[in-house]
Amino acid sequence: MKRFASIAFGTATALFLQGCAGWQSALDPKGPAASELAWLIWFFAGLCAVVWVLVMIALAMPLMMRPREPAEPLVLDAGADNRKLRVVMTAVGLTAVILIGLTLLSFFANRTLAAIGSDAALTIRVTGHQWWWEVRYEDATPSRILTTANEIHIPAGEPVRLLLTSTDVIHSFWVPSLSGKLDLIPGHMNVLDIKADKPGVYRGQCAEFCGAQHANMGTFIIAEPRAKFDAWWNDQLQPAAAPMSGEAKAGEDLFLNRPCVMCHKIGGTPAGGTVAPDLTHVASRQTLAAGTLTMSRGNLAAWIADPQGVKPGSHMPVVDLSGDELNAIVAYLEGLK
Amino acid sequence: MSSADLTSERDLPPEREATTRGDLVPERDGPRDTGMDDASLHRWLARTWRTPPGIIGALSSVDHKVIARRYLITAFLFLCLGGLNAVVMRIQLSGPQRGLIGPDLYNQLFTMHGVTMMFLFAVPIVQATGIYLVPLMVGTRNIAFPRLNAFSYWVYVSGGLFAWVSFALSMAPDVGWFAYVPLSGPEYGPGKRADVWAQMITYTEVSSLAVAVATIVTVLKQRAPGMSLDKIPLYVWALLVTSFVVVFAMPAVMITSTFLILDRLVGTHIFNPAEGGDALLFQHLFWFFGHPEVYIIFLPATGMVSAIIPAFARRPAFGHLGLVLSLIAVGFLSFGLWVHHMFATGLPKLGASFFTASSMLIAIPNGVQIFCWLATLWDGRPVIRTPLLFVLGFFFTFVIGGLTGVMLASVPLDLQVHDTYFVVAHFHYVLIGGSVFPLLGAAYFWFPKITGRMMSERLGRWHFWLAMIGFNAAFFPMHIVGLWGMPRRVYTYPAELGWGNINLFISAGAVLFFLSFVLFAFNLVHGALRGAPAGDNPWDAGTLEWATSSPPPSYNFARIPVVTNVEPLWAEREALAVATGLRVDARELIISTVAEAHPDIREKSATPSIWPLLAAIAVGGTFLYSIFTPWAIVWGAAPIAITLIGWFWPKGDPEDEE
């Protein structure tokens, strides 16, 4: 049993080192909340391991003893049973002390976490949809309110307040390297404060089962230095780039005359649908279809041509397009930086 | 306590005098067992208590052992189906972006896996074990309300078939075993899939509730004379507490599924936030049942551990009273923890902290149980046979599950691991480690009693090691991959997250674990056909089920034992004290007082009847039909009423008349 355990541990360690861990791992924290939690996880796990080993020793001891002396099972050694009672009571007492300690620890950790976002200046409303994230940056000036999808840019080193809700089913927002998860529930509004210590890209995904494409509902937190973040916000507020080539212009016309406009919005054009992601700056995003594909010309074409093949069950319908038409639309979207 | 005390201490209630004055047909007496020689006694009892011959006879059986065997076999088949689900899921997850199955099938698979394992395997099998053993252990001839017991089996089978036929038709629920709204609600759960979930839940719970009531009454009222509360075997205590938990927890899930089906079928708005309902209400109701559910599965397993350890440690359980009080404490506390399944829903912080404390608290009675079992083993090296090996495996794995449970009780920590593979690992350690391993030990332990033959010890050891290695290889790495960020209920994952290798390892472990059940099935069949004859008491254990032959006769005991010790067979090595005076031409058994188990009434137990089956068909048909129209309840009322009247209407047997 012991050898098996060491093999299992060794294998696990090897696998751990091999994996490209960190991008979406609770054990590789990149923000104050996740750091506090990682510490808590290790502390609990360590203490539990110690307790487990002690119980296993207590279990192994009788296996090494000689068989019980009196053959008659009802003949008992009262003295021995009294000693055992003291040991059992002590063990129960220790259990209680450990549990009280862990409860207090958990309570104080919760207070630390609650304090992280108390001075958040930036508020972002995240709305869950089957199967993508609508991201709206709130601002006192209505013209500065910004709507995008799936990728959340934040200033590094600053706490940010996320307001979480949903318009369809329950989802859960979880970026493990920054913070624990919180649900997006229709009819409820939850508040999650996050903070990234350093610039970087942190992956997360929906953690509450939400239907067919629960597996492909990724999100990215992109933490940038403040200046870069402000510049990004200003860029995103601009209307969509005008098509640069004839093909792209044809693509824009196609987009506006096909069912695409029913669901998608492209700022600066008549396309104003709100049931699907805002595409005004779609090409500036790193992935497509909520983290399902990386952004590239080929993937854009694949996604538009065969959404049910890429993401079966997704609400993106197949739009009947010829090869040239598909190329034109891809050329147009590719220019929406 | 001597037998004289049993009769002299009994104070006769005053009503007894009154009853004899009423308008009663004088009792027709029949032959009694007093002074009857063994051969005639067996002949009489065998004729009185037999299950009638033929197919109709078999379908009419009310013998608790016959019903329990059917339950056990059915539950084992559902285990195999649920296990196959798991294997298919593990093949799909063995590498990133595998295309073996798509999300539509995967979501049905994991839902069916959960539903099957919880409602069609775990709860029925622990209850079935109780149906078999409790009447034997308390020394009576049949379970209380035997027809209700037969009915509950038929309802259970039809519920299971209903779910699996739906799966074969690709109509199985795909919303998770918890079926949260709005995903399962009228707007986002089109088709009949969520309705299948709701109705299947409702009727398997009808069956659990009926068994629970029958078990409670058997334990409270049918104990052998002298088996006062302090002499009830721990296994029976565990089943008693479990049955009480069932009675107070299962209605919650029936209310949940009924509300859901009303929202879906007749347009109520109970869970619809747009019209004054609330989605979280569903979760509160579901987990008010869902957390006790874990203990409904786990507590009977602790009873099995408490039965197996003394037999092999060769002494009564250490801390009998402590173990009983722990069972009761766990039963109560299990109702105060449900919110820890909902920490990620953003509940007020103070409330959440309360549930952290209560979740931590339940670790104390569970700890008491563990320490008492260890102390029972400390007298010297126990006899190591397969049942005990599985109990040792239970300690190895369940303690891990219990400790990770402590981690989950912490609100902040839970927010990182909730709904990830860490939780999947945790509850499989609790449910498989804490319940399936003891069940497997129990299978080896009681198989000789049920079949009269031993299972192979050598295959048993192979089975144990294969199960241990397969189980730990499959589930331990899940803790790690969960902390690496892998959520539950995903049908695939991207390669760049680096979860591929560890998932391949997990899948290999899962296949190994599945193979261990194939070996187990082989050992069961081999043992039943070729096993060495077992004798009445192959382990020299101390409780009453070992006092009768293996397999036990239809009437369980030729004469009802009189109990003087918690391990009666150890206390009475020469000859078992028994009671005499029961009729042998009618199904008489002893009804005793609740606390002291003084014999109080000679009551007659129900005879075989086909009506419970017909009633189950009427109820099942109504539920099935109700998925399509609410009027089914109105149309179904007539056949249900007719079958119930047929069930309860007296037939003029000696069992009906006094």
Next chain:
Amino acid sequence: MNQRPALDISDLPTFGHGPRSPTWWGTLGFMALEGTGFALAAGAYLYLATLWPNWRLSAPEPNHWPGTIVTLLLIVSLVPNHILNGYAKQCAIGPVRIGMVVMSLLGIAPLIVRWFEFPALNIYWDTNAYGSMLWVLLGLHSTHLITDVGDTIVLTVLMFTRHGYSGRRFGDVGDNVFYWDFVVLTWIPIYLLIYWVPRLG
């Protein structure tokens, strides 16, 4: 295993009333689980009522009169119910037959009035969650009432046959009395929830 006779139980009676009988305990078990169901349904109602500050969700007030009449009928029925129990304990067939007929009628009467309760709620089940909860609570108790009245009628018929002269039947009458108390008892909180809690909002 060898046996030695140690206890003679041949003079025990063959039936008992109340807690002496397993059926009584079974009835109690079913009351416990049904009571839990009622409590949870009531809890769900109160949960939603506290969640929405304007509970009743701008629906009109229910008309309490049919419900109040049902309540009075049910409370009045407790008197003959307990008189019947006394006769059942004495195994007196004549008075028990009369009592069962009376109890059947006192079961049917509130069911008839109950028919008028549903329209008196002044809202449909599919209007909003408030309406849904009222219909669910009233529906739950009506199911309860119908099944128990059905049970009472069957037992009444049985008491008029030759099977009525058995001690076990008198025990069944006692359990029927016990269960009717429960049906009445569960109605009181539901009555308050349906007709009086909405008036607070």
